Amino acid sequence: MEQKSHIEAKKLNVYYGNNHVLKNINLQIPDKKITAIIGPSGCGKTTLLKSFNRMIDIFDEVKVTGEVLFDNENIYKKNIELTHVRKKMGLLLQRPFPLPMSIFDNVAYGPKIHGLKSKKKIRELVEFYLKETSLWNEVKDKLQAPATSLSIGQQQRLCLARGLAVEPEVILGDEPTSALDPIATRKIEEKFHQLKKDYTIVIVTHILRQAKRLADYVIFMYLGELIEAGPADKIFNEPEKELTKEYIKGLIS
Amino acid sequence: MIKRKIEEIVFKILMYSAFITVLISFFIILFTILIKGIPSLNLKMITQTPKGGYYLGKEGGILNAITGSLILACSSTFLSMMISFPIAVFLNVYNKKKSRYVQVIRFSFDVLTGVPSIVYGALGLIVMYFFNLRASLLGGTIAVTLLILPLMCRGIDEVLQMTPKSLLESSYALGSTSLETSFKILLRQCYPGIITTILISFGRGIGDAASVLFTAGFSDNMPGNFLRPAATLPLAIFFQLTSPIKEVQSRAYAAAIILTMIILFISIMSRVISLRFEKYKIK
Ligand SMILES: Nc1ncnc2c1ncn2[C@@H]1O[C@H](COP(=O)(O)OP(=O)(O)OP(=O)(O)O)[C@@H](O)[C@H]1O
Numbered sequence: 356m357e358q359k360s361h362i363e364a365k366k367l368n369v370y371y372g373n374n375h376v377l378k379n380i381n382l383q384i385p386d387k388k389i390t391a392i393i394g395p396s397g398c399g400k401t402t403l404l405k406s407f408n409r410m411i412d413i414f415d416e417v418k419v420t421g422e423v424l425f426d427n428e429n430i431y432k433k434n435i436e437l438t439h440v441r442k443k444m445g446l447l448l449q450r451p452f453p454l455p456m457s458i459f460d461n462v463a464y465g466p467k468i469h470g471l472k473s474k475k476k477i478r479e480l481v482e483f484y485l486k487e488t489s490l491w492n493e494v495k496d497k498l499q500a501p502a503t504s505l506s507i508g509q510q511q512r513l514c515l516a517r518g519l520a521v522e523p524e525v526i527l528g529d530e531p532t533s534a535l536d537p538i539a540t541r542k543i544e545e546k547f548h549q550l551k552k553d554y555t556i557v558i559v560t561h562i563l564r565q566a567k568r569l570a571d572y573v574i575f576m577y578l579g580e581l582i583e584a585g586p587a588d589k590i591f592n593e594p595e596k597e598l599t600k601e602y603i604k605g606l607i608s
Numbered sequence: 609m610i611k612r613k614i615e616e617i618v619f620k621i622l623m624y625s626a627f628i629t630v631l632i633s634f635f636i637i638l639f640t641i642l643i644k645g646i647p648s649l650n651l652k653m654i655t656q657t658p659k660g661g662y663y664l665g666k667e668g669g670i671l672n673a674i675t676g677s678l679i680l681a682c683s684s685t686f687l688s689m690m691i692s693f694p695i696a697v698f699l700n701v702y703n704k705k706k707s708r709y710v711q712v713i714r715f716s717f718d719v720l721t722g723v724p725s726i727v728y729g730a731l732g733l734i735v736m737y738f739f740n741l742r743a744s745l746l747g748g749t750i751a752v753t754l755l756i757l758p759l760m761c762r763g764i765d766e767v768l769q770m771t772p773k774s775l776l777e778s779s780y781a782l783g784s785t786s787l788e789t790s791f792k793i794l795l796r797q798c799y800p801g802i803i804t805t806i807l808i809s810f811g812r813g814i815g816d817a818a819s820v821l822f823t824a825g826f827s828d829n830m831p832g833n834f835l836r837p838a839a840t841l842p843l844a845i846f847f848q849l850t851s852p853i854k855e856v857q858s859r860a861y862a863a864a865i866i867l868t869m870i871i872l873f874i875s876i877m878s879r880v881i882s883l884r885f886e887k888y889k890i891k
Pocket residue numbers: 371374376395396397398399400401402403414415561
């Protein structure tokens with residue numbers, strides 16, 4: 356891969372207690388592309404994704420060895436400023452989790468904690484990102500309503516807006532459409548297509564068709580190991596490994 | 609099929625009878641104090657302090673005890689809130705769930721919750737001796753704070769534990785620090801539950817007699833100074849109830865009505881407040 360990349364894993368191992376979940380992962384995520392992580396359930400996709408912004412730290416008894424380089428800096432080295440690492444990578448969870456506050460405050464929260472004070476600027480930002488996620492027209496008259504009053508699909512777009520508002524460089528999505536109906540899914544996917552101009556996007560999905568629709572680059576995982584990674588065309592059409600072939604054909608799931 | 613129907617019916621009956629038992633007990637208590645207390649209830653009770661010989665049936669009121677109890681309960685609720693919220697946050701945000709340490713702390717709070725209040729009174733007394741304090745409003749506040757602290761810690765802790773982990777995750781993912789997550793997210797999410805806990809503790813604090821018996825003392829004057837003894841409602845009720853004079857006993861029930869009304873008022877207020885925040889809560 357010739358492209359410049361700001362996320363790179365080197366000999367990454369993750370254990371939950373004695374459970375060796377990620378085994379010696381080496382990979383590079385291409386910039387300004389959509390990368391899809393695919394693989395059967397329990398193979399470590401979520402763990403891999405969350406190790407990129409050190410979100411796995413909050414689980415009990417996690418042990419990590421190896422490196423994850425972000426802009427050539429190992430984010431697992433001591434004394435790293437975790438809030439900065441996480442600010443640079445917006446994480447979108449499987450099920451949308453709005454914050455317990457109004458729609459407006461949900462989007463404003465990130466910029467505020469990162470030091471934005473001007474009320475006017477905050478208002479502009481909120482409007483901008485709600486438009487960016489095509490939510491503005493649906494919520495502009497009820498910005499002070501609780502975020503829980505939105506539908507699940509709207510909540511997921513709100514979470515996307517909230518994540519974008521802290522101005523990350525990377526978007527990490529953990530099955531971001533799995534709680535959504537097909538129309539809402541389509542909307543999020545379209546958004547991703549537009550967003551890849553400006554952001555590096557990594558999504559986890561177990562829907563092969565979604566991976567085919569979205570991905571430029573594909574990582575195939577199996578039982579905690581990285582089996583094959585490469586451009587989407589190649590992985591889907593002429594995979595090198597036997598396991599990948601079987602998975603693509605739907606023989607293992 | 610029949611067996612399952614019967615099971616269903618038996619359990620329904622059990623649930624209804626439990627519910628009715630609680631309801632009936634509540635009304636019996638309420639009716640007893642109302643019937644016995646209403647004849648003695650008058651405006652003087654809540655506008656006057658005891659004149660000489662009030663506890664022998666002479667003129668006056670218990671404004672001093674009402675004020676004393678309110679000040680005491682409010683200050684100890686406030687104090688113990690300032691202590692228990694950080695403790696609960698520490699247990700939930702700054703420590704891993706399964707940590708031995710956290711479990712030991714939780715267990716000790718559970719034990720402390722069951723300790724009888726007279727023991728907290730005695731403990732308060734020791735603290736007071738240490739600081740060379742006499743029986744005073746401050747002493748009572750210390751004892752009641754000690755009394756409700758474990759209750760409040762465990763209550764808030766329990767509420768915080770119910771927050772979905774993904775909510776914390778969402779907050780961290782935006783680059784929040786643990787402190788921001790605690791105060792801006794967790795506190796908001798748990799507002800209704802925390803208010804309920806505070807209310808329960810307040811009720812326990814204002815209604816407890818044994819812990820203030822030695823520590824707060826008693827006085828016929830309005831409480832004005834934290835270092836002087838102050839009257840409290842539970843003790844006023846206790847002293848009047850143990851009097852041989854019928855009239856004075858009846859006044860004890862009137863005082864109980866006032867105490868109950870205060871608790872009822874606080875409950876309703878906190879319900880109203882917490883309902884306003886409930887709508888933001890993530891389920
Ligand atoms: N918090 C945790 N504590 C302990 N073990 C965990 C934890 N989270 C995941 N695991 C284990 O790690 C392995 C990988 O989990 P992970 O969630 O990364 O899989 P996944 O590929 O995302 O699966 P799915 O497609 O079902 O979401 C599983 O075997 C799981 O049991």
